[in-house]
Amino acid sequence: MARTLVIDTIEAAGRSFSSGKELVINPILKKFMIHFRRGKTFTNKKKYTTTYAGQYGFDWLRDEYIYPIVEVTHDNNGVAIKAKKPLCLDPTALKTEYLDTSIKPHGSDYYPAWISIFPHTTTKEFEHGSDMHEKGVDLNLEIEELEDLVIDRTTLSFLCGNSLVKITPEKLNLKDLIGTAKIKDLGLGNKRKYHLAENKINIKFKGGTSGIDEEVKVFAELNGTKEEVGKLIIYKTNEIPKAEIVAVNVITTNNKTIIKDDYQFLFKNQSFNQALVRAEVKVDTEFNLVELEKTNPSIGHFLKNVKTMKSKDIKKDLVDFYEKFGEHSPPKGSHINYIGTKGTTRTYLFYTDFTAGNVLGSCSLDANKNWGNSYIIYKAGLEDGHTIVHEAGHSFGLPHVFQGGSYAGKHTFYHGYTDNYMDYTWQLGRPIDSKDLSKGFYSSGNNKYKGKMFSLFKWQWDVIRKDRSIIEKY
């Protein structure tokens, strides 16, 4: 259809003049979608802004998970690929995970992003609220073109049915969000034209909670035509479970083990907070094997042999010793080493300055593939925040994102390509021994997110919250 592309002189002389954008008279709403995307930064309650590092939960269907954008060197069995692949092994299942059939902007499938933020409340409003996200979170908006956009009078309104959700601003002009469109190559001849508008919208949850996932809906409007073009889903806020961690400093020499000093901050503010779980070190204790050795020959034997022992044997012995001699071992009849009906809800973090080959840390797993309640951080992992959170993630029921077969999580990805806490910091290369994969694999390079792997996916938030170590009511 032919359109009149006439410069609107009134607008040109006013608002739009300063931005250098000239409005055109466009009577028909153009076709586009709005996607919420995670901001690059986060501002804390003291107004201090830092780079995003897991301070709130944000998840979306990443392009590279479903389109062949990133080159994968090897599959998860070490077979060479060296081609661009969707990073998720089953992109269709992943799309189904995120698809929201209640919205179809201009007839297109839509995959809303998810955010999890703590409700900012007084104790009277809700005793498990937090001021962690008092300033809200600033999000980016991605405007995806379904046809070429022009600078016109299209407005966007952001609406939520729950007034506890504070959206700032509630209205934006499309023309202030778009410039020259960027083009993203999605592989196999697919391309996307889009505009990225950074830090355009702030979302807060204040004054109470919600027992449902709230929705922020985006409506585009021009000349009386209105279309729902986007959505953000806010994870329900009425239950803030907790996880109690017993941190055990395992002393094997005359010195105490030194662990990364801010790991408790990581638990509370940069990892499990994304699942709206408070993971707190409830007991900070010591387990002095040097002292115990004097009266227990079995511990002396263990200390003598530990240098040549395998991680799984070290873990078993250490946990057995702690169940017997530990000051904060669980009540008689319960176990910290595996999940059983009599198991404890506490999670035991053992950290030690002995080594187990090149193993950084390890979490217990029983014969029924249930993750246990204890994990060990060895010398090589003591200063490694990723390992300390990653192993705790296992203890809360999360497998690796690349794990296949019967241990697989809900979705499986190639090894070493995501920014997820449950991924590895290196890409899987060829096997050390192709006839025996249990001997391990060479690395084919670093995960490009190494040092910045702060994500937990929405479906992992759900898994963590269902783990038996999580205390729902308290």
Ligand SMILES: [Zn+2]
């Ligand atoms: Zn692991």
